[in-house]
Amino acid sequence: MRAAAFVWVSLAIVMLAGCAARPTGEAAIYGKAPEGTTMQEVRTRTGLPNAMRFLGSGEEVWEFNDRRVGWGGWRVVFELDGKVREIKSIRRPEDIARLKTGGATGQEVLELLGEPGGVSFTGQDAVWEYCLPDRSRLKVRFGEGKRVVAIEG
């Protein structure tokens, strides 16, 4: 009886330790924490990015957005030495909330939400369409001066 209890307690401790060591959230998709992950590892684990951008500092950004069929997206920022600096999801509620203040440029929308899944037009004004992680849809309409004038959805 005591031996069985010892085995169960030991098992529980081992499992809890495993949970603590396991990366969670955004890091979990790469199986490890972003710090120290290299570009080579990201390429091996995740494949080719859907889009590639560069920050003002010259840091390379890979975007995995599944934009036409997927509902979310990930962005990996590499330092100049090819090490991962940040992995984060895009199209989060806080990103959309920032857009709702209005007046954002296309560049700012790209930085917050990534590439749109579709582009349509109202007159000559572009409308960028996104699928969001909560399975809803979002339309970002540009107007005068190519700035955001309305967000629907």
Added chain:
Amino acid sequence: MRWWSVVVAAALVLPAVVSAQSKPWGIDPGRSTMKDVRSKVGMPSVIKFNAEGDEVWEYNNNPTGFHAYRIVFGPDNVVKSARRMRVDADRLQIKPGMTTKELVEIMGEPSLIYFIRDRLYWEWRLHYFGDQRHRLVAEFDEDYQLKSTMLLGAHYRGSGTTHGYGGITP
């Protein structure tokens, strides 16, 4: 065949070829709008903004296509320029020591990214010397700066490009 028949044939065909290159899909810089481009060509592969703040749509046909096009729009959503990318003039701008950012500005996004012995390689598919299908392979050093480039014919054994998909073309 008489020499003048060759001249006449060239005179008939050449303007169409030049027009297809300078005005892909009939897109007319200064007249065509973003809406025209969307309806004629479809969704771009990449949307970005250049240093001047102009919106740029790229149709790169990656990873298997050999054609790529870049269309730049002005602030009024009218096309400023529309041209084919990854042509000889672009390739000749590439110099050792360039960064990945500079290469993307010239050639667009690479068709392939891979590592061999911890060294980064990029590839683009392009036409060289007219319509000869080739792969341009760029090797980077440990600081992610361009070390060298190599042009491989699509017929090169193991290149896997002989059946390449042409992608979206005018």
